[in-house]
Amino acid sequence: DTGVSQDPRHKITKRGQNVTFRCDPISEHNRLYWYRQTLGQGPEFLTYFQNEAQLEKSRLLSDRFSAERPKGSFSTLEIQRTEQGDSAMYLCASSYGTPNFNYGYTFGSGTRLTVV
Amino acid sequence: GENVEQHPSTLSVQEGDSAVIKCTYSDSASNYFPWYKQELGKGPQLIIDIRSNVGEKKDQRIAVTLNKTAKHFSLHITETQPEDSAVYFCAATGANNLFFGTGTRLTVIP
Numbered sequence: 001d002t003g004v005s006q007d008p009r010h011k012i013t014k015r016g017q018n019v020t021f022r023c024d025p026i027s028e029h030n031r032l033y034w035y036r037q038t039l040g041q042g043p044e045f046l047t048y049f050q051n052e053a054q055l056e057k058s059r060l061l062s063d064r065f066s067a068e069r070p071k072g073s074f075s076t077l078e079i080q081r082t083e084q085g086d087s088a089m090y091l092c093a094s095s096y097g098t099p100n101f102n103y104g105y106t107f108g109s110g111t112r113l114t115v116v
Numbered sequence: 117g118e119n120v121e122q123h124p125s126t127l128s129v130q131e132g133d134s135a136v137i138k139c140t141y142s143d144s145a146s147n148y149f150p151w152y153k154q155e156l157g158k159g160p161q162l163i164i165d166i167r168s169n170v171g172e173k174k175d176q177r178i179a180v181t182l183n184k185t186a187k188h189f190s191l192h193i194t195e196t197q198p199e200d201s202a203v204y205f206c207a208a209t210g211a212n213n214l215f216f217g218t219g220t221r222l223t224v225i226p
Contacts, residue, residue: 004159033213042122042205042216043160056212091159093214102209105150107159 004108006092012114013082020078021111025094029104032075034067035091036060037110043091049075050097082115089113118143120208122217129196130225137220139206140188146208149182149189154203154219163204164191196224 005024013019025032031050035043046065047057051072061067064082069075079086089110096104119142129135141149147168152160166173166180166189173180177196182189193200201224207214 006159040219042207042219043214045213045215048213097212100147102148102212103165105207105209105214106162107152109159112157 004092004094004106006090006108006111008111009109010112010114012116015084015115016081018078018080019082019113020076021090021092021113023075023077023092023108025074025092026104026106029094029096029106030072031095031097031102032069033093033095034075034077035093035107037089037091038087043107046077079113082113084115087113087115118146118208118210118215120206120215120217122206122220124220125218126221126223128223128225131196131198133196135191135193135196135200135222135224137191137204137206137222138188139190139208139217140186141208141215142187143208143210144184144187145210148209149180150207150214151178151180151191152205152207154205160205193222196222198224198226200224 007022033048034046037043045058046061049069064080067077089112091110093107122139150165153163154160177194179192203219205219206217
């Protein structure tokens with residue numbers, strides 16, 4: 001297993017366009033997370049899945065954002081009607097979680113989105 | 117939710133010296149505390165972690181200590197090398213998502 005993979009690595013889009021990112025987690029991991037990171041800041045939680053169920057969404061995840069994880073494998077994050085404020089690095093992570101513990105948190109290399 | 121504070125925000129050390137980064141957390145239910153190293157344009161890379169049932173953990177030049185009572189944990193890097201220069205993040209979690217500190221930019225001067 002090569003770790004968490006994200007595609008594309010970079011995306012430049014015009015304001016108002018829709019974009020979709022993909023994440024392939026570590027196969028043994030049952031949890032998948034999306035984070036957003038802006039320059040000089042730590043990653044901020046957006047949403048997470050356990051298997052195919054989306055269990056938690058941050059207030060940062062406006063109605064223009066939607067995430068899916070069909071069949072509990074890869075995940076997609078779509079941003080509709082992009083705005084300049086959406087420009088950031090979008091990070092995906094996966095882990096193995098139980099009701100009491102969460103471990104093996106591994107991040108992908110991220111997708112850098114630039115909205116022009 | 118959890119609130120993680122990290123200090124200092126920048127740290128410069130001479131090659132061969134030690135570096136210490138400190139974090140505090142607010143949620144007593146947090147039980148897992150990883151540290152990540154992030155280089156420019158890359159995702160965070162896990163360098164060491166500690167669970168709440170352990171007070172200290174060491175891996176070669178890197179060590180982490182945890183004080184559950186005071187709710188703080190620290191990263192110690194000894195014999196620093198130029199390739200240690202990066203941004204370091206602490207994080208904390210219970211059973212769900214990670215909460216990150218604001219990061220420390222470490223510069224190791226050759």
